[in-house]
Amino acid sequence: MAQNIKFGDLDLQIPSFDFNKIGRFIPIIIILILATFSFYTVDAYENGVVLRLGKYSHTTTPGLQFKIPFIDQVYRVKVDKQFKREFGFRTIQAGVQTQYSKRNYYQESWMLTGDLNIADVRWIIQYKIK
Structure with missing residues (x-):
């Protein structure tokens, strides 16, 4: 049953709304939301580390996965x-004539030797995660 509302000369008719019909769609909406957040993709050059309640559970391989x-x-x-x-510098441009920047990176290249002298050592570390 519609409601009639009067604003001066304007007569508005608001249709009635059955809230019982919405109650039928709530479980469907919840299931769709859970299904959306249940799947994830791991790229070919990645591995997925799964934490269950904040603790390590397992490692996943590339592809479509479930959580x-x-x-x-x-x-x-x-x-x-x-x-x-x-450490101690940054590469600006790599190539045949590589360009480096030493600006404000000097403190990270200082090392303490065994005889308690300070050495200025600029170095690079390369690593790969397995």
Whole structure:
């Protein structure tokens, strides 16, 4: 049954709404939301680390994977990429004539030797996660 509301000369008719019909769709909406958050994709160069309630559960391989929504948390780790960290300088442009910047990086290259002298050592570490 519609409601009639009068605003001066304006007569509005608001249709009635049956809230029982919405109650039927709530479980369907909840199932769709859970299904959406249940699947994730791990790329070919990554592995997925699954934490269940904050603790390590298992490692997943590339592809479409399943998780328990709101309980499992997935971190994607690049395992086929070689990472590089530079200490004491930064590479601006790599190539035949590589360009470096030493600006404000001098403190991270200082090392203490065995005879308690300070050595200025600029170095690079390269690593790969397996």
